[in-house]
Amino acid sequence: MIAADAPKPDSILPQVEASRARADALFRLKSAGTWLVVIGLVLVGLWATDNIDTAFIAEWGPFIFGGAGLTILVSVVSIFFATILALIGAMGRLSRNPYLNGVAALYVSLVRGTPLIVQIYFIYLALPQVGIVLPAIPSGIIALSFNYGAYMTEIFRAGIQAVPQGQREAAESLGMPERLVMRRIVLPQALRIVIPAIGNDFVAMLKDSSLVSILAVEELLFRSQLVGRQNFRSLETLLIAAAIYWILTITFSYFQQRLERRMARGDR
């Protein structure tokens, strides 16, 4: 039995909704506030104890920031070539031809079995001994593309395999030859599946591109090290570099999320 004066369930639904929304908003606000407070405390602490030289930061910040351009350039070019390598690699890994398959498997194994820093040194310092001399920036780009291409090969392979078998069968039943099935039916769908993974790899690439600083490529980390060592102010310069990397990755991740959401919604 329902008491006569009990509120109808319908009428309190909007209130419940509103109060839940308020609680959610408050939670997000507190969580974001925590970031500001922690970061603020650390910075103010360093400043108050005279461990950080703000005038130095103001003087050299712009110079270090100038390295961000090269960081982005190296990352974008490398992810581009890595994607192409990965596509070829995945085709090889899925090929029925044992030689293509072998070459692709060797590539992936070799790259995954050795450190990226060794690969970078190898291209810049070891190849000249056999007569292949490459400038620093192309060396860095080749090493990063080569390395990421191998990891992405496996991602692409998984993406291609994730396209339902029925898609291939339908295309083949229409008389499409193998290559056409791959190019027109499988790859477009596989690409959609792997786009989030490519985004993640790009964020990783932004950070790993700092490794090419060992070739004296004047990107973010190199500039911050250059200034920091000369002036014994590595705390400031590394803070600057870290902050810029952080902002770059957060910004990119934000756009990536939006892209993913749009793709999930859209019908293409």
Added chain:
Amino acid sequence: MTVEPSEAPHLGEVIVDARGIEKYFGRNHVLKGIDLKVRRRQAVMLIGRSGSGKTTLIRCLNFLEEPTMGSVEIDGLRVEADPLHANTRARREQIRQIRLRTGMLFQEFNLFPHMSVLANCIEAPMRVRGVPEAEAVATAGRLLEKVGLADKRDEYPERLSGGQKQRVAIARAMCMEPKVLMFDEPTSALDPELVGEVLTVMEELAHEGTTMIVVTHEMHFAREAADTVVYMDEGRIIEAGPPEQVLGDPEDERTKTFLHRFLSSFADREHAHDPGT
């Protein structure tokens, strides 16, 4: 056993001629010597218990499944089984030619989700058969009209109902002008209320004289649309003939049992839906 309707003056020459088809999945002997002939304008319905090999058989006819032994001839092109998996380029091309002569419809529709309805329909005609775009679009438009979906040509498959998807798939297959259409339980993935619209289209095709082979559990449809009903059991064709005979007065015990069980389970289902209980 060869399927040959005895008195059928409206049928044309032999389009599908499968001989001695055997299929093993590992040690599992799934098709045990199937001979099947289908003539132009003939509608053949394949019925039988789950696991009797119906799907495997029609997939062998266009080599989505490699028969272990036997041969398939479609419209004059014969391709032998390839038990040693030689898998040569020449043979792959022959299989492609077989597929150009056949259209295949799947339980799960398998429309290309990244293409519009129209693009689904003109992709293969343009890129495989080299049909000029204007002509491919015109043909697709005509066939979409035929399946009642002319207004959906710019939609993406995601936005269609199951019944609409299957009808697009039928139009897509027909755009390649195959000699024979093969259906594997085209309505079994559909909600009950959407089954009718697909069967109506198929029935119309059958009455117009489209050559087709249909694996189905829809007995009413089989009775209406079939020239020939083929009953399969354990990888063999047990009985074949006009629907009145195979469905109405089967000779073989196994066919009788199957139909009896099938019809009674169907009656149970009807009963369960009865609001009175």
